[in-house]
Amino acid sequence: AQSVAQPEDQVNVAEGNPLTVKCTYSVSGNPYLFWYVQYPNRGLQFLLKYITGDNLVKGSYGFEAEFNKSQTSFHLKKPSALVSDSALYFCAVRDGGTGRRALTFGSGTRLQVQP
């Protein structure tokens, strides 16, 4: 089984401050981890992924995420938040050992960046 937890329903941060959106996962094999962003009434936009290699992954729009195997976490970060970053963020996981499985999504975290 594979699952994802996003413990925060909403994260509020001031523009220019660093932001973190938390994600923890559970898989039986190697995790393939993804972050997506969703704007109102839109589909998902891919931000970044971790498959293997360097634990720090850099993605679109200045976002990055750090894979931590011991803590089974994959938190999304950005050094300096923009008001335009305000959106709904989803963490997703797939068990790399079972290539046929679909992505499983977390419950989502709404990021609100105040000007």
Add this chain to the structure above:
Amino acid sequence: GAVVSQHPSRVICKSGTSVKIECRSLDFQATTMFWYRQFPKQSLMLMATSNEGSKATYEQGVEKDKFLINHASLTLSTLTVTSAHPEDSSFYICSARTSGGEYNEQFFGPGTRLTVL
């Protein structure tokens, strides 16, 4: 990245009618397509997985006779909501994955907003 389209983007229908949603992979061949459903302010829930040329595999609790999925070609999958009711109103998102590719990445369509009156 690869492009996945959905049509229509929005549909409003009367209760009891059937609605068909198309999902197309525009620049790649998708051997596997997934259909997700998203209720307001909630996460995406996987409804079913379809492989080209074979029957779809439905997740627990999803009625296969109500949500008909056809994956007749490597670039097209359709979801038909039969005898729609207001509780079927939701945002439906399809996703496609290639058989090749290094990590079998999933690409997502823009979604279809279904409103059943």
